[in-house]
Amino acid sequence: MLLMNTDNRPSVACLSGRRVVDVLDSLGAHTVLLDDPAPLELAARADVPLDLDLGDWGAVEKALRAQHADRPLEGVFTVYDAHLPLASYAAARIGVRGLGLPAALACHDTARLRMTLTAGGVRTPVSLPVADPADARAAARRLGLPVVVRRAVGRGRLRCRDLDGVKRAAELLGPAALLVERFTEGPEYAVQSLTVDGVTEVVCVLAQHTGPGPAQIETGYDHPGGLDPARETELKEFCVRALAAIGFDHGVSHIRVRLTEDGPEILDVAARPPGGQLCAAVERVSGIDLTRAAAEIALGRPVTRRPPAASHVLYRCVTFGAPGRIAFDPRGLAAPGVWLDVEPGDRVRAADDPAGGTYGRIVLYGDDPAELDSAYHSLHDSLGLRVEPDPQ
Template sequence: MPEAIPRPIPEAVSETVPTPASGRAGDDRPSVVCVSGRRVVQVLAQLGARTVLLGDPTPLDLACAADVPMDLDLDDWTAAEAALRRLHATHPVRAVLSVYDAHLPLASFLAARLDVTGLALAAALNCHDKLRMRLALQAAGLQGPAYAVVADEGEAQAAARWIGHPVLVKKITAAAGRGTLLCRDPGEVAEAVATLREEQAPNLLVEEYVDGPEYAIQSVTSGGVTEVISILAQHTAPGPRPLEVGYDFPSGLGERGEHDLGRFVAEALRALGFDDGIAHTQVRLGPAGPVVVNVGARPPGGLLCAVTEAVRGVDMVRAAAQVALGRPVTRRAPVARHARYRCVTFDVSGTVAYDPRALTGARLRAPSPVVGMDVDPGEAVSALDDPGGGTYGRIVVYADTEDGLDPAYRRVLDALRPRVERATTHTP
C-alpha cells in the first residue's frame, strides 16, 4: 500500500526556472497544454513552460497571456486531438492538464492519445462519473455506502426503502454542490428526483447516507506515490443540499488518526487509477470506518487552496503544474498553525446587508483574516435550509493557538455584521 503520511515541510524549496522566451527561435521551453484555467496559465509561465491553452472560447486577456491560445469545441474530442496532433508535430507537448471537473476527462484523453504526461484517463473518468467511482472502489475491496442506479421516482423510492432512510439522491455526473440532495422520507425522495431530473440528469444514484465526521484531504500523486498535503475537518450544512460550510485546521484527528486516514486515501486513489496528479478527497468516518464521499482530481475550491498554502506551505495549483512537468513540488514555510474557514450563510431569506468596509480581499499568503462576499448589499439571499439556498461569502481567520481562533473570528463578524433584512410592504 503506498505511503501517504503528511511529511514535515522544509522552510522553503526554491526552483530554478528558465527565462521565458516566447516567440523566439530555438525556444526550448517544455510545452504544456492546459484545458481552460486562468491561474494555471500564470503558474505555468512562472515555471518557464510554453503554455498551450484550449478554450471554448478563450477570453481575450487570457489568450494574450498564453503562448498558444486555441479556440476549440471542447465537446468535440476528435477535433481537439487532431488540432493538438498538428501542434505536437512541430512543438512536442510535454503534458496535458486541467483543474476543472468538466474538462478533466478531455485533458486525460488528450494526454493518453498523445502519449504524454497527464492524469490517467481511467482516474479522470472515475472521478467524473460517481457510479464508476463506486464500482472502482468496491472492486478494490474498499467499503462504501449501499447504492442503486435509478431512472425515475418509483425506482428511487424502492431503492430508498431497500437502503433505508435517510439517503442521498445525486447526479451520476456533476454531483457536487447542487447535484446532491439529502432525503429523509419518501416524499423528499420524490421531490429530489423531480428537481434533479429537471436539471436533465437521465439517471440518478440513490446512496446510503453515512453519518459521521467528514474530512477534506488534499494530496499530490506522482509516479503512483501519494503524499497527503493537508487534512481539514469539514462542516456540512444540515439542509437538503449537503453543502460544505466550513473547515478547521488542524483536523482534530491527531497524528495517528491522520496517518490512518492518509493511508486510506492513498489506497482509494490507487483504486481509482491515480498516477500523476493532485486530488481533493472527502471522507466520512462512519460507524464501520472511513468511506469516500467524493474525489475531485483538481485543487479544492473556495479558499481551501489559500488555507492549505498558509498552513502547509503548498500551492495546490502550482503543485498540479509541477507534477505535469515532472518536477518536485516546491514549498514555502507555513505561516499559520491554526485556521478556521466559515462560509457565510443565513437562517432566513430576504435582503442581505453588511458593512463592505470589512472586506479584505484575498490576501492569500498572510495569516491576517480573509473576508469575501459573493453578493452586494441589497441583493436577495435564501435561507440555508431553502432548496435554493447556499453560501454567500467566506471568512478565514488564522491563529497561533486554537484558543486564538474564536476571538479572531468574532472580530471579523463584529466588523462585517452580515444580516438579512426582510422586505417591507407599504400600503398605498
C-alpha cells in the same frame, strides 16, 4: 538567413484555467491553452490559444497532435472537473503525461467511482443508479432511509429523510442520471494530496463542516482536523488506498471522506485543487500550492515546497438562517480574510434551503486557536450581517 528557435521552454497543454495560466507563466512554461472560447485576456497571455469545441474530442486530439508534432508537449492537464476526461483522453492518445483515463472517468462519474472503489475493497456509500427519477423512491426503500439523491455526473445532491423528500429531490436533480445512496452519520474531512508516478503524498487533512439542510452545503473547515495521530494516519492511508484503487497516477486530488462507526468511507474524489480560498488555506498550512503542484506534475518537475506559514486555519462560510435581503456594513470588507459574494440588497436563501448556498468566507490563519476564534467573531461582528424579510 535561417533563424534558429532559441525558445527552449517546456511546453504543456491545459484546458481552461485563469490561475493556471498565471502559474504556468511563473514556471516559465510554453502554454497551449484550449478553451471554448478562450477569454480574450487569457488568450493574449497564452503562447498558443486554441478556441475549440471541447465537446469534439476528435478535434481536440487533432489540434494537440499538431502542436505536439511542432513542439513536443510534456503533458496535458486541467483543474476543471468538466474537462477532466477529455484532458486524460488527449494525453493518452498523444502519449504524454496526464492523469490515467480510468481514474479520470471514475472522478468524473460518481457511479463509476462507487463501483471501482467497491471492487477494490475500499468503503464507499452503498448506492443504486437510477436512470429514471421515478425509480428513486424504490431505490430509497431498498437502501433504507435516510438517503442522499445525487447526480451521477456534476454537482447536486440532496439528503432525504422520507420518501416524499426523495421524490422532490429526484424531480429537482433530474432528468440527469442519478444515484440514490445510503446516508451514514459521522464527521467529514477534506483530504488534499498529490500523486507522481502512482506514489501519493497526503498534503493535509482538514475537518469539514456541513450545513443542516438537505443540500449539505460546506460551511467551513478547520486545520488541524482534531484527529489523534493514529486516527489521522489511518485516514491518510485509507485515502492513498482509494486513489490506488481507481488508478490515480498523476495529479492532485481533493477527497471528501466521512468517518463512520464502521470506519472511513470515500464520498467524493476530485482530481483538482480545492476551490476558492481553500487552496490558499492548504498552502498556508502545508507550504504547497496545489494549483502550482498540478502544473509541475504535468511538466514532470519536482513539486515546489515552502515552509508552512501557519499551523492553524479557521475557515468559515457566510450562511444565513432565514431568507430575505442581505444588509451589512461594507467597511467590514476592508479587513484581511473577509470576502462576500453579495451586495447589500441582494436576496439570499437560508442554509437549510434545498437550493441554499454560501455567500462569502472569513478565513484566518495563525498558531493560537483561541486567538483565531476571537478574531473571527470580531470580524463577523464588524460586518453587521443581517437579513431583512422581503417586502410582502
